Amino acid sequence: MSVAEPGPIGNAIERVSGGQAAPGLLRRSLAVGRTRAGLMITVLVVAVAVVGPFVAPASETGFVGVPYTPDAAGTVFGTDYLGRDVWSRFLYGGVSVLALSGLCTVIGVGVGLLVALLAGYSRTWVDELLMRTTDVLLAFPAIVLALLFLAVFEPQPATVVATVAAGHAPRVARVMRAAVLDVAGRDYVRAAESMGLRRWPIRLGDLLPNVTGPLMVETGLRLTYSVALVAGLGFLGLSGLEADQADWGLMINENRLGFTVQPWAVLLPVIAIGLLTVGTNLVADGIARAAAGTDREVGG
Amino acid sequence: MSEARSEQRGLRVRGLRVSTSAGVPVVDGVDLSVPGGTVLGLVGESGSGKTTVGTALLGGTRRGLEIVGGSVLLEGTDLVTLSETELRSWRGSRVTYVPQDPTTALDPAMRVGNQVREVLDCHDYGSGPHDRARRVSEAFEEVGLPTDDAFTRRYPHQLSGGQQQRVCIAVAFATWPALVVLDEPTTGLDVTTQALVLDTVRRLTRQHGCAALYISHDLAVVSAISDEVAVLYAGSVVEQAATDELVRRPRHPYTSRLVAAVPDLSGDRELKGIPGGAPSPSTRPSGCRFAPRCELVVPECTTELPELRLVADGHHARCIRSADVTPAHVRERRRIDEIDSAPLLSIHGLTARYGRTPVLHGLSLDVPRGTCVALLGESGSGKTTLARTIAGLHTDAEGELHFGGNRLPFGAHQRDRETRASIAYIFQNPYSSLNPRRTVGDSIGRPLRVLRGVRGAELERRVGDMLERVYLSAAYAQRYPDQLSGGERQRVAVARALISEPTLLVCDEITSALDVSVQANLVGLIEEFRQDLGLTLLFVTHDIALVRNVAQQVAVLQEGAIVEDASTEQLFHHPSHDYTKELLKTTPRLVS
Secondary structure, rough: OOOOOHHHHHHHHHHHHHOOOOOOOOHHHHHHHHHHHHHHHHHHHHHHHHHHHHHOOOOOOOOOOOOOOOOOOOOOOEEOOOEEEHHHHHHHHHHHHHHHHHHHHHHHHHHHHHHHHHHHHOOOHHHHHHHHHHHHHHHOOHHHHHHHHHHHOOOOOOHHHHHHHHHHHHHHHHHHHHHHHHHHHHHHHHHHHHOOOOOHHHHHHHHHHHHHHHHHHHHHHHHHHHHHHHHHHOOOOOOOOOOOOOOHHHHHHHHHHHHOOOOHHHHHHHHHHHHHHHHHHHHHHHHHHHHOOOOOOHHH | HHHHHHHEEEEEEEEEEEEEEEOOOOEEEEEEEEOOOOEEEEEEEOOOOOOHHHHHOOOOOOOOOOEEEEEEEEOOOOHHOOOOOHHHEEOOOEEEEOOOHHHHHHHOOHHHHHHHHHHHHHOOOOHHHHHHHHHHHHHHOOOOOOHHHHHHHOOOOOOOHHHHHHHHHHHHOOOOOOOEEEEEOOOOHHHHOOOOOHHHHHHHHHHHEEEEEEEEOOOOHHHHHOOEEEEEEEEEEEEEEEEEHHHOOOOOOHHHHHHHHOOOOOOOOOOOOOOOOOOOOHHOOOOOOOHOOOOOOHHHHHOOOOOEEEEEEEEEOOOOOEEEEEEOOOOOOOOOOOOOEEEEEHHHHHHHOOEEEEEEEEEEEEEEOOOOEEEEEEOOOHHHHHHHHHOOOOOEEEEEEEEOOEOOOHHHHOOOOHHHHHHEEEEOOOOOOOOOOOOOOHHHHHHHHHHHOHHHHHHHHHHHHHHOOOOOOHHHHOOOOOHHHHHHHHHHHHHHOOOOOEEEEEHHHHOOOOHHHHHHHHHHHHOOOOOHHOEEEEEEEEOOHHHHHOOOOEEEOOOOOEEEEHHHHHHOOOOOHHHHHHHHHHHHOOOO
16 A cells, blocks of 8 residues: 555556646657667767767878788778778768767758648648649659769769758658648647737647657657668769768778778778667667557556 | 346445555555445546546556556455456456547457457457357447447448547447446547437446446536435545435535536536645645645544445445534525626628538627627537637638627737737637746737837736736746646636736636536636626637526527527527427436
8 A cells, every 4th residue: 555656547646746848749759768778889889989089099091001901000990902000991981970960850851841741731722732742752662762862963972961851751741641641630730720820820820839759759750761771872982972981882882892801991891870760760769669559557 | 237237236346456666656545335236436537546446447547647556346256356467358348438539449450340259269268259249239229339240340430529539438348247437438439329328328227237437527517417425535535425416415525625616507607716736746735635624624534534434324435523513505696797798809701611611601609798708519510610700710711700899810920919919719628728838927018019119027927926826936937848737727728818917808718627626616707807807808618517607698509500509598498499408308417
């Protein structure tokens, strides 16, 4: 009969009487184990990419030894196919992947969300037009779309961001439109309508704040895909970077022929990209679980 | 079926206790006895533990709860001591259950005849397939459904809500059970269908000689079907007596207040709510659970939980002052307002549709200034569409609306700011009418910001004032909707509607999601505003008993047309339309 351990009912009461805090999805996500694990992995990889260039022992482009030497003197992980320091190139090569995939995510999710808010709360032909257009875009796999764009336009970082973001936008729009449509049917939206509020104030004041859950999940997921796509395009040499600039995707491609002799030049970027993908995916999954209310026992 | 059989039958529950896994008691010492062939009504408001008691009688609990004590004796067996395997053979054969919502209880992919047959097969009923087939058609006949193949081969979606519920009842009675637990089985049904279902249950209980427990929040419904009523408050039975005795001469203050809160078709006394709210399981006070809300409270009440003791012949109450409890049925005649003012709102030849489906057919109605006009109709009658059209939320319409003498456009956008501020709307469901991401203060202040341009400290002050006026403190402005109870949320919705000082308030089924005691408080609040501010009210509802207690004029809506429009007095004493007469006849009354 002890009341010390709060059961489900005890928790509910605590929330009613005690808190002024808004029911924060982020805070609840953090209580889910996988979000914390994912966040730790992501922060680790991001830290390597951001701090890396400042602590790299050698320069990004300088030659330090004979090519493909795993135990070259003065190096940690040996030299690459041109004789540059693998460890330094690895430390320099993360920023481009992170920055590009971050930008792709922000732009892709932003455009998708805009389309979703427009389509999900118009109740006119605008909805049809926008959604049928996204359907057409969805017919192309993201990578094919990216290759098509990059074949037509000069591969530069801006083009890479634009093509990857363009691949994300219709997918985000689909998911978010469903979320917007659900919220648009609630009575508080009708209450706002009866005050004579126009559509955009309602979109921003009532719809957007109530779809942040799926939005966060979608953002996390798109970040994961961005990392994979940007690294993939880097591997294909399509990231549009300077020829000798370090990039995790490019590193894998450059050194793959010498994998048996000098595995580190390939393994380091592969591990980093893999960890980043798993990390962001875990975070996205954790947020999704918190939003859906699974794992409430773990969370509470 | 025979008399002898009903003698041995019956349910005895002693000291039943159900707790959460953390040890917080949800149901705390419930004693019930139901003789065979009778119906016991179990009445309680939300959170009282009535559904938990109902499932415990089937030897089960919701996840996170467990039965920690007491006994459930049926035909000499204590169900609490049975193993899961033994329970499984009891459930569905000796102890059966009729759920609240038949649409989710019936398998949508199985023919209704097979659903009855399934339970017979499952429990090896009778001597063989032929016997079972005969019992299936018997069971359909018992609940007043057709027994031919054309009907029994239908799927649930091909049946009306009332028919679906009768199939559920047929399933429950098919195996000649000893106990049937019915958990709010008529809540989703219209009154005419409800009357049929109640009738069926009462008849079958007598015929089968089984014990039936009828769980409901609605005292009027319970009193219409039950031989005895037990009142559940905060997890324990506070009073049990024969139905008539309980309603006429309640011996527990809670029962007495509950009776006063129920809108009654028989009299036009004033509705009285109960102040405060029921305690949740972990905040229940020591001593009498009702003490904090009780008018008769004395210091001894708070020290020890009173015993449920015999206070009169067959009448038990859990109150040390049961002799001082006054019957609720003190008739107070309400002031009858004269209706002779000019209409504030007049509707002429209104036709509204959804796409190609017309919902309202050339409807005309006048709403006189300063009165409360009730719009009475069953689900699907078009009453919400009418309310929304008036509020500017439904624009697919033709006809004329006049407000204060001026033509009113259909869309809220086309109306001027002053008109939008003058017509306010309160929604049915307080759980979806408040934006969960806005604080209460933000939601209430929004109409003022949008419609009157009030900002800053002035806005804050007026929101605070409004909160006080709906009997919430100004501190509520900082809270979020999910920190509020249903009744509190609905009061916030009232505050939001009234802050722009409207002249017409459209209330769309605003009490249907609330408990009766909360409903009475809310109705009182709305009436207070009507008298103080000279508000004109359009009160949309399906509850004819409530109409009698709130409205001066009633418009009865059926299939998109007004079939009767009269003053409340006239409607109740001289109904002219068949539909109104039917409603008046079938609605359960508290005192027959």
